[in-house]
Amino acid sequence: MDSTVARERALDAAERLFYSRSVHAVGMADVRDASGVSLKRLYQLFPAKEQLVEAYLERRDRRWRQRLAAYADRYAEPERRVVAVFDWLGEWFAEPEFHGCAWINAYGELGATSELVARQVRRHKAAFKEYLTGLVREAGLERELAEELFLLAEGAMVTAGITRSPEPAAHARRAAVRAIEAGRASARAAAGRG
Amino acid sequence: MDSTVARERALDAAERLFYSRSVHAVGMADVRDASGVSLKRLYQLFPAKEQLVEAYLERRDRRWRQRLAAYADRYAEPERRVVAVFDWLGEWFAEPEFHGCAWINAYGELGATSELVARQVRRHKAAFKEYLTGLVREAGLERELAEELFLLAEGAMVTAGITRSPEPAAHARRAAVRAIEAGRASARAAAGRG
DNA sequence: CACCGTAGAGAATGATGGTTCTCCCCGGTA
DNA sequence: TACCGGGGAGAACCATCATTCTCTACGGTG
Numbered sequence: 001m002d003s004t005v006a007r008e009r010a011l012d013a014a015e016r017l018f019y020s021r022s023v024h025a026v027g028m029a030d031v032r033d034a035s036g037v038s039l040k041r042l043y044q045l046f047p048a049k050e051q052l053v054e055a056y057l058e059r060r061d062r063r064w065r066q067r068l069a070a071y072a073d074r075y076a077e078p079e080r081r082v083v084a085v086f087d088w089l090g091e092w093f094a095e096p097e098f099h100g101c102a103w104i105n106a107y108g109e110l111g112a113t114s115e116l117v118a119r120q121v122r123r124h125k126a127a128f129k130e131y132l133t134g135l136v137r138e139a140g141l142e143r144e145l146a147e148e149l150f151l152l153a154e155g156a157m158v159t160a161g162i163t164r165s166p167e168p169a170a171h172a173r174r175a176a177v178r179a180i181e182a183g184r185a186s187a188r189a190a191a192g193r194g
Numbered sequence: 195m196d197s198t199v200a201r202e203r204a205l206d207a208a209e210r211l212f213y214s215r216s217v218h219a220v221g222m223a224d225v226r227d228a229s230g231v232s233l234k235r236l237y238q239l240f241p242a243k244e245q246l247v248e249a250y251l252e253r254r255d256r257r258w259r260q261r262l263a264a265y266a267d268r269y270a271e272p273e274r275r276v277v278a279v280f281d282w283l284g285e286w287f288a289e290p291e292f293h294g295c296a297w298i299n300a301y302g303e304l305g306a307t308s309e310l311v312a313r314q315v316r317r318h319k320a321a322f323k324e325y326l327t328g329l330v331r332e333a334g335l336e337r338e339l340a341e342e343l344f345l346l347a348e349g350a351m352v353t354a355g356i357t358r359s360p361e362p363a364a365h366a367r368r369a370a371v372r373a374i375e376a377g378r379a380s381a382r383a384a385a386g387r388g
Numbered sequence: 389c390a391c392c393g394t395a396g397a398g399a400a401t402g403a404t405g406g407t408t409c410t411c412c413c414c415g416g417t418a
Numbered sequence: 419t420a421c422c423g424g425g426g427a428g429a430a431c432c433a434t435c436a437t438t439c440t441c442t443a444c445g446g447t448g
Contacts, residue, residue, distance in 0.1 A: 162301055
């Protein structure tokens with residue numbers, strides 16, 4: 001088995017297991033059993049479990065943001081793209097494997113003890129906020145709105161995870177639409193004054 | 195040492211340690227060392243670590259909601275009390291021991307493996323939402339607003355924990371004020387129509 | 389065919405940590 | 419004083435891993 005193939009398989013198994021059961025509940029032997037990659041190889045690819053966790057979070061981050069962007073990009077209208085973020089959250093929450101936000105979960109579990117993990121989580125959340133900020137800017141909405149939408153999205157993720165329900169996405173979406181409308185009005189007012 | 199005293203001391207130590215370092219990073223021996231309560235006594239009071247965690251979350255829930263309510267109650271005006279929730283979050287986030295929301299953290303760590311913990315977390319979040327809903331009702335604002343404010347508060351908690359900054363409280367507060375004003379306007383409009 | 393490096397299976401190692409057990413002391417009681 | 423029960427200190431026990439090591443097989447190469 002090629003080294004890159006082994007790496008992908010290991011990460012596939014790690015992601016499935018860590019995400020659904022949490023990190024401390026999954027042993028390296030579980031990852032081996034689920035991936036077919038021997039312990040020896042696992043330790044060649046990742047010097048320690050912590051690095052496997054780091055790699056899992058990093059790859060998931062890349063894919064997660066790609067999926068989100070691909071979804072939002074289906075809309076040409078910039079403002080619609082902002083709302084699409086919440087539509088996408090709703091689809092994500094409704095997936096049968098959904099188990100909350102992987103980064104929020106990892107932070108709760110390991111943020112206090114692993115700087116590597118804490119950094120991955122901060123990076124991911126910063127990137128997501130950055131993405132939202134870009135959408136808001138392109139839609140010509142006030143910058144502060146991004147902060148608010150970010151908090152709504154985070155609140156929806158954490159609540160959907162805890163309650164095992166996709167409902168929070170709809171609530172967040174409604175709130176987002178109202179905030180956007182309010183922001184649009186005040187942006188127009190500012191333009192009128194300026 | 196009285197049994198109730200031992201219980202309180204054990205919970206004091208457990209709370210301090212579990213909250214700051216996470217549950218799996220703290221052993222029963224650590225709790226013994228920090229509390230002065232022997233292992234034998236600890237296991238008399240709590241049949242297993244899981245129950246100690248449960249009791250920690252439960253006592254913290256009672257105190258947390260009491261502190262919040264006491265803070266908000268200083269304001270006579272119902273609508274002001276709603277906003278006070280976010281003021282209080284800001285004070286909480288700024289405490290030096292602040293380390294995110296204990297329940298969100300616990301859920302990320304143990305939600306998938308401990309039904310006892312998962313239940314405590316759901317109970318706590320439901321109670322907090324219930325509290326917000328009550329405040330919103332008393333202020334004569336539309337019911338749906340509570341959902342939105344809840345998501346903002348959750349988003350602020352999780353973000354403040356991850357970024358180690360009290361800033362999200364201010365952002366959430368601003369968003370809350372705007373949402374309340376919008377809600378007030380639409381409530382008046384509905385009253386006018388009704 | 390003989391050699392070699394890599395890989396896998398799975399046991400060994402070592403640490404950690406939840407839970408229990410032993411042994412001893414002390415305070416209360418007849 | 420002799421007895422007794424609860425309590426503490428800390429070792430013991432046991433399971434669970436993360437990580438490493440051993441042994442064996444195999445595919446490529448001269």
